[in-house]
Amino acid sequence: MFNPEISVKEPARTAGEHDEAKQGEALMLETSKGNGRKLYIESYGCAMNFSDSEIVASIMADMGFQTTQNHKEADVVFINTCSIRENAEQRVRNRLKEFGSAKKENPGMIVGVLGCMAERLKSKFLEEEKLVDVVVGPDAYRDLPNLIGKVDEGNREVNVLLSREETYADISPVRLNSNGITAFISIMRGCDNMCSFCVVPFTRGRERSRDPHSIVNEARALSAQGYREVTLLGQNVDSYKWQSHSGEEVSPSGGDLEGTGTVNFAQLLEMVAQVSPNLRVRFSTSHPKDITDEVLHTIAKYENICKYIHLPVQSGNSRVLELMNRTYDRKWYMERVDAIHRIIPECAISTDVIAGFCTETEEEHQETLSMMDYVKYDFAYMFMYSERPGTLAAKRYADDIPDEVKKRRLQEIVQRQQEHSHLRLLEQIGKIQKVLIEGYSKKSPNDFSGRSDQNATVVFPADKRFKPGQYVNVLAEHCTTATLIGRIID
Ligand code: SAH
Ligand code: SF4
Ligand code: F3S
Secondary structure, three states: OOOOOEEEOOOOOOOOEOOOOEOOOOOOOOOOOOOOOEEEEEEOOEHHHHHHHHHHHHHHHHOOOEEOOOHHHOOEEEEEEOOOOHHHHHHHHHHHHHHHHHHHHOOOOEEEEEHHHHHHHOOHHHHHOOOOOEEEOOOOHHHHHHHHHHHHOOOOEEEOOOOOOOOOOOOOOOOOOOOOOEEEEEOEEOOOOOOOOOOHHHHHOOOEEOOHHHHHHHHHHHHHOOOOEEEEEOOOHHHOEEEOOOOOOOOOOOOOOOOOOEEEHHHHHHHHHOOOOOOEEEEEOOOOOOOOHHHHHHHHHOOOEOOEEEOOOEOOOHHHHHHOOOOOOHHHHHHHHHHHHHHOOOOEEEEEEEEOOOOOOHHHHHHHHHHHHHHOOOEEEEEEOOOOOOOHHHHHOOOOOOHHHHHHHHHHHHHHHHHHHHHHHHHHOOOEEEEEEEEEOOOOOOEEEEEEOOOOEEEEEOOOOOOOOOEEEEEEEEEOOOEEEEEEOO
């Protein structure tokens, strides 16, 4: 069956939504103040949601909940949801039906809906889905102890208040399903851009940046625990801006930042890069209108900031970009790509593309393909336009491109991307890649798997002298459609 949403050569999860669920992402917590109750939590959508589930697990652990990988034995089942496209929501509805059967066998089970669908549908959820006991929006997780308490008393509860301040800065996330090597760090929440197709500003509220001290401290703690890579997360990391209220100095390193009361994204990147040369730094998502040369120079300056930028283009045509309210045009985007190549020549670039946005003509679609030819992206996430209730596009424009046309355009985009991904991998062959070993290959326990600086997956024979969490130099010798294959070079 044709999959309408395809990623070609999927890199690590970004702040973009990948419609994949990792079931039972839960850690067995042995808390001394355990209450004997068990939590099961399942996450959908973007990396921000997965990161939020780690905050939720932390709040629930403080209440004494142990986590379980099996929803059938859980006292509380949470589903952290995504609203980005209609089929993302449909997937959650289907999963809720399965939880419904489990609840029939275990009537005391509490079912909670968290995240973006909770925020979008609010109390409507309680009317539409009878099995749901509690609906909690992304800014209301601190209220969970109170809400669960009320549900225990027999009530059904909703808290979907959005906040202008909440960043959960002081909450130490419980790392779920962790490999102990790579971790996400949320640096901001919400989004102030009003891309006309997008539901995120409605489900996540206003943009706010997290205190840089708490970000650096989290990175330091991870590094001390043996983690070797952090990904800084935000819907638009380039607009990260933190203003110190007290006018205090912010630099933890005594470096260039002394005396400033504000921290921008380039400065934050630098602060995190200085935590340890052994801690790789990635980030997502960059916005073409906001990514500055200062950020690019910072990436170029630090060996441990990965040379990889996720720069969603959405469309290659300026008229469509304007309807999308992306606030850049084709020329601007190309200039930013040129700047990346100029300042960081070896940098990999990935993107998100939407096929069949309202009124898109065949010629405009061709411009998306020609933009792809111009950039030759290393990876891409590609989607058919899905109208979301309440968005600017839903209010202003007819969703007038027939499904078959959207599918065909998407297929053309996917095919072009496959060619480019392959081309980019071929360029790496014969070159030595610095790879962070993340574990063993899914296909063979005799092979290690890791990622290159440019975020390509690299597989190579395991060597007893090395173990996951270490960096190795790997000579790339050949490739499959999505993976580099090589061997360790001493
Ligand atoms: N903040 C990120 C994107 C987050 S959503 C950014 O600005 O790039 C991830 C991707 O989902 C978007 O880049 C877009 O390509 C896609 N997307 C968002 N809304 C969509 C919709 N209504 N239909 C289809 N794809 C959509
Ligand atoms: Fe959505 Fe645009 Fe914000 Fe990304 S930048 S989350 S696409 S509104
Ligand atoms: Fe992320 Fe989906 Fe919400 S992409 S921000 S979980 S709508």
